[in-house]
Amino acid sequence: MKLYEKLADEIGEAIRRGVFAVGERIPSVRQSSQQHGVSIKTVLHAYALLEGRGIIETRPQSGYFVRELAAPQTMRSPAPAPSPPSEVDVSRLVLSTLRSIRAHDAIPLGSPYPDPSLFPWRRINQYANAIARRHSSWNLMDDLPPGNPELIRQIARRYAENGVPVDPQEIVITLGATEAINLSLQAVAKPGDTVVVESPTFYAMLHAIERMGMRALAVATHPTEGIDIDVLADLLGKQKVAACMVMPNFQNPLGFQMPDEKKQRLVELLTLHDIPVIENDVYQELYFGEARPTTLKNYDTKGLVLHCASFSKSLTASYRIGWAMPGRYRAQVEKLKFLNTLTTPSVPQVAVADYLRQDGYDRHLRHVRKFYRHQARLMSAMVQRFFPAGTRVSAPQGGYVLWVEMPPDVDSMRLYRAALARGITVGPGYMFSTRNDFRHFIRLNYSYPWTAQTEAALKTLGELVAEMT
Amino acid sequence: MKLYEKLADEIGEAIRRGVFAVGERIPSVRQSSQQHGVSIKTVLHAYALLEGRGIIETRPQSGYFVRELAAPQTMRSPAPAPSPPSEVDVSRLVLSTLRSIRAHDAIPLGSPYPDPSLFPWRRINQYANAIARRHSSWNLMDDLPPGNPELIRQIARRYAENGVPVDPQEIVITLGATEAINLSLQAVAKPGDTVVVESPTFYAMLHAIERMGMRALAVATHPTEGIDIDVLADLLGKQKVAACMVMPNFQNPLGFQMPDEKKQRLVELLTLHDIPVIENDVYQELYFGEARPTTLKNYDTKGLVLHCASFSKSLTASYRIGWAMPGRYRAQVEKLKFLNTLTTPSVPQVAVADYLRQDGYDRHLRHVRKFYRHQARLMSAMVQRFFPAGTRVSAPQGGYVLWVEMPPDVDSMRLYRAALARGITVGPGYMFSTRNDFRHFIRLNYSYPWTAQTEAALKTLGELVAEMT
Numbered sequence: 043m044k045l046y047e048k049l050a051d052e053i054g055e056a057i058r059r060g061v062f063a064v065g066e067r068i069p070s071v072r073q074s075s076q077q078h079g080v081s082i083k084t085v086l087h088a089y090a091l092l093e094g095r096g097i098i099e100t101r102p103q104s105g106y107f108v109r110e111l112a113a114p115q116t117m118r119s120p121a122p123a124p125s126p127p128s129e130v131d132v133s134r135l136v137l138s139t140l141r142s143i144r145a146h147d148a149i150p151l152g153s154p155y156p157d158p159s160l161f162p163w164r165r166i167n168q169y170a171n172a173i174a175r176r177h178s179s180w181n182l183m184d185d186l187p188p189g190n191p192e193l194i195r196q197i198a199r200r201y202a203e204n205g206v207p208v209d210p211q212e213i214v215i216t217l218g219a220t221e222a223i224n225l226s227l228q229a230v231a232k233p234g235d236t237v238v239v240e241s242p243t244f245y246a247m248l249h250a251i252e253r254m255g256m257r258a259l260a261v262a263t264h265p266t267e268g269i270d271i272d273v274l275a276d277l278l279g280k281q282k283v284a285a286c287m288v289m290p291n292f293q294n295p296l297g298f299q300m301p302d303e304k305k306q307r308l309v310e311l312l313t314l315h316d317i318p319v320i321e322n323d324v325y326q327e328l329y330f331g332e333a334r335p336t337t338l339k340n341y342d343t344k345g346l347v348l349h350c351a352s353f354s355k356s357l358t359a360s361y362r363i364g365w366a367m368p369g370r371y372r373a374q375v376e377k378l379k380f381l382n383t384l385t386t387p388s389v390p391q392v393a394v395a396d397y398l399r400q401d402g403y404d405r406h407l408r409h410v411r412k413f414y415r416h417q418a419r420l421m422s423a424m425v426q427r428f429f430p431a432g433t434r435v436s437a438p439q440g441g442y443v444l445w446v447e448m449p450p451d452v453d454s455m456r457l458y459r460a461a462l463a464r465g466i467t468v469g470p471g472y473m474f475s476t477r478n479d480f481r482h483f484i485r486l487n488y489s490y491p492w493t494a495q496t497e498a499a500l501k502t503l504g505e506l507v508a509e510m511t
Numbered sequence: 512m513k514l515y516e517k518l519a520d521e522i523g524e525a526i527r528r529g530v531f532a533v534g535e536r537i538p539s540v541r542q543s544s545q546q547h548g549v550s551i552k553t554v555l556h557a558y559a560l561l562e563g564r565g566i567i568e569t570r571p572q573s574g575y576f577v578r579e580l581a582a583p584q585t586m587r588s589p590a591p592a593p594s595p596p597s598e599v600d601v602s603r604l605v606l607s608t609l610r611s612i613r614a615h616d617a618i619p620l621g622s623p624y625p626d627p628s629l630f631p632w633r634r635i636n637q638y639a640n641a642i643a644r645r646h647s648s649w650n651l652m653d654d655l656p657p658g659n660p661e662l663i664r665q666i667a668r669r670y671a672e673n674g675v676p677v678d679p680q681e682i683v684i685t686l687g688a689t690e691a692i693n694l695s696l697q698a699v700a701k702p703g704d705t706v707v708v709e710s711p712t713f714y715a716m717l718h719a720i721e722r723m724g725m726r727a728l729a730v731a732t733h734p735t736e737g738i739d740i741d742v743l744a745d746l747l748g749k750q751k752v753a754a755c756m757v758m759p760n761f762q763n764p765l766g767f768q769m770p771d772e773k774k775q776r777l778v779e780l781l782t783l784h785d786i787p788v789i790e791n792d793v794y795q796e797l798y799f800g801e802a803r804p805t806t807l808k809n810y811d812t813k814g815l816v817l818h819c820a821s822f823s824k825s826l827t828a829s830y831r832i833g834w835a836m837p838g839r840y841r842a843q844v845e846k847l848k849f850l851n852t853l854t855t856p857s858v859p860q861v862a863v864a865d866y867l868r869q870d871g872y873d874r875h876l877r878h879v880r881k882f883y884r885h886q887a888r889l890m891s892a893m894v895q896r897f898f899p900a901g902t903r904v905s906a907p908q909g910g911y912v913l914w915v916e917m918p919p920d921v922d923s924m925r926l927y928r929a930a931l932a933r934g935i936t937v938g939p940g941y942m943f944s945t946r947n948d949f950r951h952f953i954r955l956n957y958s959y960p961w962t963a964q965t966e967a968a969l970k971t972l973g974e975l976v977a978e979m980t
Contacts, residue, residue, distance in 0.1 A: 133846055133849060133850055134846065137655070137656070137846070137849050140652060140655055141655065143652065144650075144652040144653065144655065153652070155650070155652065158649055158650050163646075163649065167640075167643035167644070170639070170640075170643060170858075171636075171639075171640045171643055171644075174636035174639060174640055175636070175640075177632075180627055180632065180828075180829040181613075181624070181627050183609060183612065183613040183622070183624065184613065186606070186609055186610065186613065187606070217686060217852045217853075218852065218853055220851075220852055220853040221851070221852050224850070224851060232702075232724070233701075233702055249849075249850045250850075252850060253847065253850040253851065255701070359649075360649040360856060360857045360858060361856060362852070362853075362854070362855075362856045377602055377603065377606070378722065380602060380606050380718075381602055381693070381718045381719075381721060381722040382689070382690070382693060382722065382851065382852075383686045383687065383689055383690050383831075383852060384686075384687055384689040384831075385831070386831075387829060387830060387831045387856060387859060388829045389639075389829060390856060
């Protein structure tokens with residue numbers, strides 16, 4: 043990061059924290075130069091950057107002032123029209139989208155993955171390398187399901203420290219949350235069964251349904267509070283449902299944190315109907331609030347919550363370490379893990395365990411949370427600034443994606459293709475439902491540091507959207 | 512390895528190669544001491560070891576002679592009684608067996624995995640560590656299915672060098688052969704379908720069937736030539752079969768190499784009925800003959816062979832790198848890979864690719880093949896020596912397991928438990944069929960270097976078997 047960028051971020055952060063209020067004058071260029079011990083040129087550069095970001099503005103003869111940010115227009119996700127459960131076939135679209143993102147990764151706004159440069163890659167690799175040097179060989183049988191005992195202990199310890207009571211015996215290590223979700227769903231439902239999902243829903247959930255030839259039934263989902271429990275209650279009275287799949291914390295793409303009382307009500311409702319619920323909690327560590335949010339597991343009295351998570355969003359994606367805590371379905375999930383992939387590679391398991399025990403995971407997470415919180419605000423403001431009127435954005439409370447509702451005329455696949463031709467990727471709304479409920483929505487990734495290039499890309503996107511309305 | 516063990520192995524190998532023929536006198540203790548530049552005591556020790564192994568014998572006043580080894584009694588696998596396809600539920604037994612092997616691994620005769628100390632673990636880890644140092648981060652998207660391009664190229668190159676024409680575009684990298692087999696089966700059959708397997712069959716095949724709730728139909732399998740094609744032809748005329756799963760090279764547990772003309776006939780028969788065949792070829796590199804055997808792929812004209820393999824038996828088990836070449840089902844397998852586990856971890860993929868390109872895989876393999884060939888002979892001779900009359904053994908042509916048929920009264924689960932109580936494990940025959948077709952059979956692993964402890968374990972097993980007859 044260049045010096046002026048660092049300075050811009052520092053001042054931006056001070057504004058965010060309220061050190062300088064909206065409308066207030068910030069220190070002059072000369073003052074800042076003295077305070078921070080940098081050249082006048084660097085300060086000018088930093089201020090230009092902040093101005094470009096819409097955070098400050100110049101008033102002639104007066105100096106630089108904190109700008110009034112238009113409050114982002116928050117959205118209301120459309121309630122899905124009542125419809126029969128549908129077959130799922132979104133994976134082809136998702137895979138081809140991911141491939142084109144890889145091929146055009148200059149501005150990966152469409153990527154579902156966090157910026158890999160934020161991971162403490164070198165630290166974790168040092169543990170992996172030390173393990174490789176320490177052992178003359180590795181017996182495949184040492185880490186048969188449920189997985190490496192020390193890793194399991196470290197995961198359980200973190201939950202306990204965050205107020206989630208966990209029996210280490212319940213944890214099964216998997217190949218990322220992907221496998222945890224797949225095995226959990228397979229443990230509770232069979233091909234042809236109906237599974238309730240959110241609307242919009244994270245396509246990884248749809249993939250799990252597609253993989254087993256099940257059927258998805260979308261339930262209206264509030265953009266800041268999660269799945270509509272009244273609608274769900276009504277539906278469960280009328281229809282046979284095998285399982286429910288939700289993401290109560292920082293749902294992808296909406297970013298909401300379901301309030302505690304709603305989490306409790308959801309678990310109670312499902313318990314009443316004896317319906318298992320698969321909780322995808324991969325963003326659990328990426329909260330913007332004061333503390334790690336609760337999980338459905340906190341309210342589970344009957345072992346009906348199959349909690350799935352991973353380190354892929356918060357620590358290392360390439361190691362592919364995830365886990366399931368499948369409640370009363372633990373034996374089935376462990377058996378399915380054995381059948382599906384035999385074991386999860388050992389060295390990554392032990393390296394992550396060593397990192398968790400000996401290194402600075404919490405320090406790393408504090409840094410990442412602060413950064414994402416800042417970036418969320420920046421991306422919202424930029425979309426508001428560059429996209430045409432009628433655009434609304436989500437209000438993420440964690441994670442690193444923003445959900446953008448564009449004017450109804452805009453077809454997100456057309457936008458996707460037009461943007462791709464300019465080297466920019468977006469996540470088309472089509473990926474987030476089994477029908478075309480989110481035709482005029484896109485998902486944007488804000489995990490990458492903000493650059494002039496990002497800003498230009500947002501501007502280009504805004505122009506493309508304007509042309510389509 | 513101690514000096515006398517090394518000497519014993521050298522002389523044993525010379526005998527195996529025919530330098531000293533059966534009944535011939537080997538050099539006296541004094542001669543050997545001079546020739547090899549070791550002490551008289553070391554030679555005496557080595558000769559005692561060879562005598563204990565049943566390779567030489569002392570004749571009073573005459574010296575040491577190459578012993579006539581009783582030709583191992585070869586076996587005839589029982590043809591399964593005609594029966595309807597059956598549901599599969601062997602994974603619980605297999606997992607609990609593997610767990611107890613891990614807990615009692617002093618003499619892991621029951622292990623399905625090769626001795627990990629034979630793998631070039633340090634070399635491969637050096638590549639992994641170099642990759643970890645070279646890259647500041649790793650983008651998960653870089654190795655989306657089908658997998659790392661360089662690894663795919665290296666795998667294709669090895670096939671081409673061995674006369675198997677392979678289009679690199681056909682290869683999909685998986686998490687071990689386990690995932691390759693699972694995805695291949697899922698691509699061609701659905702829950703409830705009937706799948707033909709060998710008898711005995713490697714339980715990993717049964718696991719794939721169990722995972723998807725399909726049904727297994729066992730077909731008589733000749734202990735040295737593989738599945739009975741006449742029986743299969745007859746069956747296909749009468750019964751609807753969705754797929755066939757076989758292991759033509761060094762089948763686990765029988766160890767046969769199906770003759771080329773039978774491979775060709777099998778593919779032709781299945782092509783006639785348009786039935787896909789999943790070929791598990793994980794032992795392809797561990798042949799005892801002069802060259803790598805052909806595969807079903809060599810005879811496939813219609814893309815009906817889904818060939819699955821891995822590096823777990825020949826290079827590194829803990830990296831979990833496998834692949835599928837799914838013929839005309841490639842697109843489905845690639846999609847299922849994406850749905851099942853998203854990606855295979857990147858660093859292991861690249862490390863194996865680097866090793867294959869730059870290191871001594873062929874040299875390593877030559878060493879391992881020679882060692883296993885020797886060990887197979889040793890283990891057969893020891894079983895023959897210590898087990899009661901009526902015991903028969905397989906004649907492995909590759910791989911590292913021996914299949915042992917004991918007198919009909921012996922229950923392999925009883926033997927398994929009695930042996931476990933003495934710190935010895937065996938693979939009970941129950942694991943190799945969906946019914947109890949192999950009640951009096953066990954599988955023994957001969958990949959571990961032969962020690963006095965191994966010999967004592969074989970002796971104990973023989974005594975336990977004798978008690979049960």
